[in-house]
Amino acid sequence: MGMQEISGWGRFPRRFARVAAPHGEAALRAAAGGGGAVARGNGRAYGDSAIGSAATIEMRRFNRILAFDSSSGRLVAEAGVLLSDIIDVFLPRGWFPYVTPGTKFVTLGGAIAADAHGKNHHCEGSFGAFVDWIDVLGADGSVTRASPASNSRLFEWTLGGMGLTGIILRAAIRLRPVESAWISQKTLPAANLDAALAAFETAREATYSAAWIDCLASGDSLGRSLLMLGEHARAADLPPAQRAAPLQAPLRRKRRVLWNAPSALLNRCTVKAFNALYWRQGLRRAGESLVDWDSFFYPLDAVLGWNRIYGRRGFVQFQCVLPTQSARAGLVALLSETSAAGQGSFLAVLKQFGRGRGGLSFPMPGYTLALDFPATVRALALLDRLDAITLEHGGRFYLAKDARMAAASLHRSDPRAARFQAMRRKEGLDTAFASAQSERLLL
C-alpha cells in the first residue's frame, strides 16, 4: 500500500493517503482489514468522500461484468465497472442505465454509494430505485447480500451511505430498453426564475428535465435559465440516415485539458461573458432537436480532465435541495447572494426532484441547485453563507459534492445523519470504515 496525494474531482482538498488497489477479495479484505478504510470508485465525487481515513481502497480492479439477462435487462457486475463501459457494451444491444449522473465516468459502486440522481429524478427516482441487490463487505470481513427484501436496513443505509457501511463488491441493476441512441431534446428559454419554475411544473411529464441557470444574472433576469427536456427517441422517429442503425451514434471527438489553467483565466468577466454567450446561443437553439446520448447526458465528458480549468487551487461545488414549498424563496436568496458576491459559476444547474428514499439518500421533493466555484477564500466564505440560506429554507446538502461543509450544518439539515452515526457506532462500522469526509462531518 503506497502513500499518495489524492483528491476528489474538485482537486480540493488534497490529502496524503495510503492507497491500495487490491486484486481479488482476499487482498481487498487484507487492505481494508486495518480499519479506517473507504472504497474509492473513479474519484468523481468532488470533495473528500473517497479519501480513506487510514486506507483508501481503489475498486478499479473489480471491474468485471458478471451476468446479463437480455429478457429482463438485469445486469450483475462488480462495483468497479464504469457506467461508460456499461453503455459501451449494452447500448448497441438496446439498453441504457435507468439513472445516470452528469458524467459517465463513475463506477457502479460510486453511483450506489452516492445514490446518484439523473435528469429523470422527478419521475423515476434515483439510482437506487433500479438496484435489485448489492453484496457488501462488512466490518467483520464477511459479505452480506442486501436488497429491499432481505437485509433491507443495510441496503437502505448503503444507498447514499458514501462508502461508510462497507465496501460494495457487486450489484444487480436493471437497465432500460431503448430503441435508439438518440434523444429528442426540447430547449425552453425561461427569462427568470419564476418562468423557469413554471416551466418545470409544466414539464412534469417529460422523462428528462434539467436547466442550466445563469447565476450571474440579476434583477428582473435573476434565475434566467435554459430548460432542457428529453425523451429517448423511438427508432421510427429518426431521420432516415439514423434509422438504418438507430443504436449507433457518432463518437464525439474528445478534447483534453492537459495543463492547469492560470488562475487569472477564470474571473468574473470571463465567467460572465461565458454565461451571457451560452444564454444567447441557447435562445438561438431553442426548440426541438435530435441529440446523441453522449451530448445530451454528458456534455462535460467531451473535455477530459476539464477540472483542470480551475487551476492548481482546485474548485468546490455547492449542491443543495430545497423542499417544494420554500424552493422559490430559497433559490432567490441563493442566487441573489451568489450574484451579489460576483462569484459566478460556470456550471449552474437547476433541477426538479421527485420522491426521495430512506437511508442518507440526498434527493427529496423540491428543487436542487448546483454551482461551482474556484476554491478561493472568498468563494469558501460565500459557500458558508449559502449553507446558512439552505438551512433557513429547510434544505439539505449532497455529500458527493461536499468538500468543506461544517458538521453542524449537515446535522442541522438532516436528522438522519445522527441516526446514521448511531447505527455505525452500534454495528462497529465507525472504526472499520471512515473517510476524510466522515471524520469532518462526524458521520
Next chain:
Amino acid sequence: MNEPKPGVMILGGRSDIGLAAAHAFARAGHPVMLAAREAQSLAADCQDISLRYGAGAQAVEFDVLASSALPEFAGAGEAPPGIVVCVVGLMGDQRESELDPAAAARVMRSNFEGPALILGLYAERMAALGRGTIVGVSSVAGDRGRASNYVYGAAKAGFTAFLSGLRNRLARQGVQVITVKPGFVATRMTEGLDLPRALTAAPEEVAEAILHAVERGRDVVYVRPVWRMIMAIIRILPERLFKKTSL
C-alpha cells in the same frame, strides 16, 4: 461477411498485461484463450470478456515450468492458435536471487527457459502451417544488465535473443515474431514501487501496443517510444562509466 479473426492464446492470462491484452483482442473480434495456473479462478474474467465483446473466451490450465508437459500443451487442437502471446514472467527479488540459487533458477526459468520452450514449440507448428503470429513480452531490463535486477534482466536478455533468432528464422516462412518491451508498467508486479509517471504505462496501453504490433506486423516494440532512446543511451555508456552508476 468478414473472415473470422484468428484465436489468441494468452500465456500468463491472469497478469494485468495478459488480461488487458485479452480484452483488446476480444474487442477487436478475436476469440481468446487464457492460459494460467489455477485457470478455474479465471471463470469470471472469461464471462466478462464474452459478455462485453461477444467473443469466445476460455481459460486453460498452464504452468510454464512444467517442461515435460509443454509439448502436449502446445500440440493441443487440430491447428495451433493463430496468435500466441506470452506474458509469463517473474520479477523475483534480486537479493534473494543472489543468495539462493533455487530462487535465481526460478527467475531464469520463468522468464527465459519456459517462455522460450513453449514459443519454440508453437513456432514449429506455425512454421509447418506457413502462418501464425508469436508475441513475446520481454523487458528493457534485458537490454543491459544492471546491479538492481540483473538476474531477471539476464533471463529477459536471453528471451529477447531467442525471439530475435526465431524471427530471423521464420521471417521467410510466413510466421511473424514480435518482441514487446513495455518499460515500466503499473501492474501487480510493480505494486508499491515508486515509478516515474512519465515512463510508466498502463496495462491497457501495453495491450493496445501488442494489438497494434500484430495488426501492423512490427518486429520490436517499445511501448513508450522514449524507452528506445533511454535504453540506447544506457547501452552505449562505456563499461568504465557504467559500472559506477546505479540505475
